[in-house]
Structures are given as structure tokens and as C-alpha cells.
Amino acid sequence: MATTVWTQRLLEQVRKTRVWRSIFRRGPARTNRTRSLAVFGNLSLHVLPVKVREKSLRVRATYYLGSISFFLFVVLTVTGILLMLYYHPAVPDAYRDMKDLVYVVANGTFLRNLHRLAAQAMVVAVFWHMFHVFYRGGYKPPHEFNWVVGVGLLLVTLFLSYTGYLLPWDQLAFWAITVGTNIIGYVPLLGRPIRFLLLGGHIIGQNALLRFYVLHCVILPLAAVVLIAEHFWRIQKDGGLTVRDDNEREE
Amino acid sequence: MNMAAEDQSKAAEKPETKTPVSRRDFFNEIAGGALAIAGLGAAIVTVTYSSPNVLFEPPTTFRAGPLDDYPVNSVTYLQDQQVYIVRTEKGLWAMSSVCTHLGCITQWKPESNQIACPCHGSKFERDGNVEAGPAPRPLPHFAVRLAADGGLVVDKLETVEETEILKV
Numbered sequence A: 001m002a003t004t005v006w007t008q009r010l011l012e013q014v015r016k017t018r019v020w021r022s023i024f025r026r027g028p029a030r031t032n033r034t035r036s037l038a039v040f041g042n043l044s045l046h047v048l049p050v051k052v053r054e055k056s057l058r059v060r061a062t063y064y065l066g067s068i069s070f071f072l073f074v075v076l077t078v079t080g081i082l083l084m085l086y087y088h089p090a091v092p093d094a095y096r097d098m099k100d101l102v103y104v105v106a107n108g109t110f111l112r113n114l115h116r117l118a119a120q121a122m123v124v125a126v127f128w129h130m131f132h133v134f135y136r137g138g139y140k141p142p143h144e145f146n147w148v149v150g151v152g153l154l155l156v157t158l159f160l161s162y163t164g165y166l167l168p169w170d171q172l173a174f175w176a177i178t179v180g181t182n183i184i185g186y187v188p189l190l191g192r193p194i195r196f197l198l199l200g201g202h203i204i205g206q207n208a209l210l211r212f213y214v215l216h217c218v219i220l221p222l223a224a225v226v227l228i229a230e231h232f233w234r235i236q237k238d239g240g241l242t243v244r245d246d247n248e249r250e251e
Numbered sequence B: 001m002n003m004a005a006e007d008q009s010k011a012a013e014k015p016e017t018k019t020p021v022s023r024r025d026f027f028n029e030i031a032g033g034a035l036a037i038a039g040l041g042a043a044i045v046t047v048t049y050s051s052p053n054v055l056f057e058p059p060t061t062f063r064a065g066p067l068d069d070y071p072v073n074s075v076t077y078l079q080d081q082q083v084y085i086v087r088t089e090k091g092l093w094a095m096s097s098v099c100t101h102l103g104c105i106t107q108w109k110p111e112s113n114q115i116a117c118p119c120h121g122s123k124f125e126r127d128g129n130v131e132a133g134p135a136p137r138p139l140p141h142f143a144v145r146l147a148a149d150g151g152l153v154v155d156k157l158e159t160v161e162e163t164e165i166l167k168v
Helices: A002-016 A018-023 A032-040 A065-084 A091-103 A108-135 A144-166 A171-185 A191-199 A206-237 B002-017 B023-050
Strands: B061-066 B074-078 B083-087 B092-096 B107-109 B114-116 B130-132 B141-146 B151-160
Touching (some): A002 A018, A065 A108, A091 A206, A144 A171, A191 A206, B083 B151
Antiparallel strands (some): B107 B114
16 A cells, blocks of 8 residues: 555656656546546557447457457557568568578567468457358448458458468469469459569569568558548448347347 | 520639639659559569579470380370370370379379379379369370471470371
8 A cells, every 4th residue: 555655746746847757747636527538649549439338348349359459559559660680571581581490590480470360360350250240230331441451451461461472482382373374364354463463473482472561461451451540430420339138129 | 595504604603613723832743643654664674683584494295205115005204394295095295293283293193193282182184184083174285296307396385176196
């Protein structure tokens, strides 16, 4: 008990300092108004709603599937950046680097498997989230635009999964991308040019590996971050989650 | 008469409906148009930039060695080139080993006298025609020539009819 008083007193002192007040320009969030202001005034919190209905916090309202997907995205970003420290997107090196990560690098197996399994889990979570929203009618007005953003996020997730599949540069990767890019080639008129641009040539070689690497590590994650921010912000702007009270009928 | 009356009424209406373009709207449209053109240009430049002009890919024409390497009634797979050299009593032809379905590499199965794809189960005859499976087209045949020294030269960019075989 004494320690709580002591830490509280220390916090009071820190809050009075000029540095603290320059960062958090409002006082402690003790009333609903100052709590709201604290959320509004924070770059990362302001996309989230200030208040949520109690019903929308119940596990059965969402099963936290969106949050789980986002959490997995964060895990994938962190583990992916760490994997990038040992991986060269070059033709003989890529496969060896992947093997080095598994057999030589300290905790490499752990990180690689975490990245791989989190990626698979994210695909599952995103699909489950989508089905859940669909069956709850979450795509209906006023949420229809956020549903479209969500479909964009699903596609980005699948493209991330697909581009990441080539990077180990093993037989599985090579033939999966062979089949996948040939499927793209069947698109009428645009298929062959898109395949050529995606591979940077006619064969799956150095150019294709580098392009998939850039897509996987830069372009698609950036697109995902932008869409995720929009997706979260729209929940708040569209009036919160679609929640159904089991005792009441929905409108 | 009617036409002339209409024309007159149109002419009379015109000065009323015509609103002068304000300076602000004019500049907004000019700027918007310029940005649209610049954006389109940037998109075109990006796409052409991403499309490589020089490719460091394996050459598509290769020498397949002397004719004697390919006995009559044989199918030889050249792994580096992903090409079959088939020789029968009728003659010799070169044929792609890349499945026409989704690009997997097929395999010659001498025991069943057919070419099989491991990915989705397409089966081809020795002359490349589809026997079974999802492959939409027969395996393409490539142009084969005899070089001055008697060796075979295969050009993978030039596909030929399956009737066009090297009579040897």
C-alpha cells in the first residue's frame, strides 16, 4: 500500500515536469471529458473510438478476430524485420540463408517458424473474421464501405502470403509460384503482361525473387498499414460495431 | 420556319444560361488537369520502368549434340533445357517438357509410353497430344535444324507444327 502511494507521488511529480507536459498537453484523464481529450490528442489512439458499447466488448460479439488479425500482423512485422537481417533476395543465397536461419543462426528456427505459423494463422484469422462479420450482417449500411476496405485487406493478406511463399527459394516455392503466375497468365488480354511485370521476365529467376521480396517487405505491408488505419477509423466513424442483443431483434 | 424559330429562341436563351468562368475555377481546372496529366505520366513511367528491356535469361537456342546421341524409338529428356528429343522411324522432333496447363515439368514414362505431369495429372502422347487431364493444348514442338557439323540445333522461340519433323 505504501508503495502505491509512493509511486503515485512520483507520477504526480513527473506529470508536473515541463517535458511531460510538452508531450501530454492535457492533465491526467480523470473525467470523461479529459479521457476523451486524451484519446483525441494521441496520434495512435485517435483512430479508435473514445467510447464503446459494453455489448461490443463481449467475447461473443467479435471473438476479437479483428484484433487477433492485427496482433498477428504486428508479430509478422517484427519477426519479418528480424528475418531480413540474415536474408539476401538473390538466387543462390536465398535458399542458403533460409537454411542458415534454421541451422546456424541463434533462435533462427524459432523466428522463422513464428513468422511462418503467424502468417498461416493470420490467413485463417482474416477469413474467420470475414465470415463472422458476414454472418452477423456487419457489411450492411452504414458499414458497407468498411466491408470493402476489409475485402482489400483480405486481398493484401493473401498477396503477402503468396509473395512470402517464394522467398525460401526451395522446390515448393518455385513450383507454387510457377503454377500461380501461370494462372495469372490465363487472364484474358492482360494476363501475360501482368505475369511479365510480376516476374520481371519470362522465367522465375533473380528478377522474380527480387520483385516478390520488394512486394512482400515494402509495398504490401505499406498498403496493409494504410488500409488497417482506415479500417479501424471507419469502425468509429460508422457508429461502432454491429452488435446484436440476443434478447432484442435487430432493426 | 420552325427551325428558324427554334434557333432564334436558342440564341435568345444563350446569354442568360452562359455563366462566366471565374478566375478561381479556371485556375482550379488548369491545375487539376495538369495534375491528372502528371499522374498519368507517372503511372506510365512506373509501368514501363518495371518492364525490363534487357533480360539475363538462358539463351533459347541451344545445341543438342550429334544425331547419334538419339537412337531410333527413344525419348530423351534434356534437363537443362527442359526439352524432349523424340526420335522414331519417321524422324526426329524437339518438344517442350513444360506442361501446357500450369507450367510444371512433365516426365517421360517409358513403361506406359506416355508423358505425365506430376502436378495435376495431365497425360500426353509421345507426339505431344493431350491424352488426359486438364492440359488445354498439346506440348509445343520446337524448330530443329542440323548445323554444318551435323549437330542438332533447337530454337525454343520458334514453335512448329507437329507434322514438321526432321527426316533422318
